[in-house]
Amino acid sequence: MDIQTLFSLDGKVALVTGGATGIGRMAAEALVRAGATVLIASRKGEACEVVAAELNELGASGKAIGFAGDVGTEAGVDALVASVKEHTVTLDILMNNAGITWGAPLGDFPFKAWSKVMDVNVAGLFDLTQKLLPMLKASATVDDPARVVNVGSVMGEREMGDGAYSYAASKAAVIHLSKIMAKELAGNAITVNALAPGPFVSRMTAFATHDEDMRSKVGDDVPLKRVGRDEDIGGCMLFLCGRGGAYITGAVIPVSGGINVMSGPNIFEQALH
Numbered sequence: 001m002d003i004q005t006l007f008s009l010d011g012k013v014a015l016v017t018g019g020a021t022g023i024g025r026m027a028a029e030a031l032v033r034a035g036a037t038v039l040i041a042s043r044k045g046e047a048c049e050v051v052a053a054e055l056n057e058l059g060a061s062g063k064a065i066g067f068a069g070d071v072g073t074e075a076g077v078d079a080l081v082a083s084v085k086e087h088t089v090t091l092d093i094l095m096n097n098a099g100i101t102w103g104a105p106l107g108d109f110p111f112k113a114w115s116k117v118m119d120v121n122v123a124g125l126f127d128l129t130q131k132l133l134p135m136l137k138a139s140a141t142v143d144d145p146a147r148v149v150n151v152g153s154v155m156g157e158r159e160m161g162d163g164a165y166s167y168a169a170s171k172a173a174v175i176h177l178s179k180i181m182a183k184e185l186a187g188n189a190i191t192v193n194a195l196a197p198g199p200f201v202s203r204m205t206a207f208a209t210h211d212e213d214m215r216s217k218v219g220d221d222v223p224l225k226r227v228g229r230d231e232d233i234g235g236c237m238l239f240l241c242g243r244g245g246a247y248i249t250g251a252v253i254p255v256s257g258g259i260n261v262m263s264g265p266n267i268f269e270q271a272l273h
């Protein structure tokens with residue numbers, strides 16, 4: 001076993017949706033540092049170009065290319081697939097990371113907050129994956145499968161609404177779809193796994209993580225006592241996309257500091273004290 005190259009992605013081509021900010025950017029940096037060519041796409045094409053330029057300044061062995069791409073509509077997905085094909089003929093790694101949320105109290109949750117969130121988080125993720133399958137299949141081999149990593153959430157694993165009802169349900173759908181796709185695509189040497197992150201600092205969570213005091217309060221409620229870091233996402237990506245992930249599909253990686261195993265109080269404890 002060659003430990004030096006266990007996490008190398010030299011020569012691989014990856015697409016990270018929503019890769020200019022938050023978790024997507026953390027993943028994109030790890031992939032670039034591991035040697036991959038990383039395509040970064042989201043609605044704000046300019047932001048993707050700026051981040052790609054920043055990643056290209058790292059002096060890493062990989063490189064990044066940023067451009068616009070919208071996974072919220074069918075036309076957007078089609079245009080994104082066309083742009084991907086302009087930049088590469090092969091695709092080894094697809095990270096479906098783009099996502100949006102909507103928060104409102106029960107009783108006031110708007111009807112339209114369902115289609116908006118489900119279109120991006122579920123329909124877009126699914127449609128982009130199915131339309132990139134020919135490229136993924138072309139680069140996949142039994143010894144080195146193509147990799148799809150879908151970003152779910154611990155809110156899709158555990159019953160936590162937090163006012164984000166359509167979001168939590170969309171993330172449960174992402175996790176379930178990932179398992180269905182893992183089953184159907186294993187025969188094509190494509191692995192499909194999901195991340196189920198807990199709290200990470202990002203644009204989406206800025207309302208509760210924008211300063212150190214807030215981050216520390218959010219971290220206090222996490223069993224492992226902190227919010228997530230770049231390395232937590234980077235480590236998952238290099239594991240799932242490197243040689244170590246070649247035999248793993250249908251997994252949900254609980255990168256949530258233990259929130260995934262939080263449950264109610266011990267049943268008999270109160271009675272004994």
Ligand SMILES: NC(=O)c1ccc[n+]([C@@H]2O[C@H](COP(=O)([O-])OP(=O)(O)OC[C@H]3O[C@@H](n4cnc5c(N)ncnc54)[C@H](OP(=O)(O)O)[C@@H]3O)[C@@H](O)[C@H]2O)c1
Nearest residue numbers: 018022023042043044070071072098099199200202203204
């Ligand atoms: N941060 C957390 O605590 C946490 C926890 C669990 C799961 N997640 C998941 O992690 C993923 C990344 O979120 P984040 O927390 O890093 O928040 P973020 O910084 O807001 O990132 C979301 C990204 O998605 C892109 N995006 C949104 N709508 C899009 C569309 N229609 N087409 C293409 N790209 C689109 C955004 O870029 P544009 O605005 O340029 O389109 C942005 O780069 C999401 O799926 C989120 O649900 C986050």
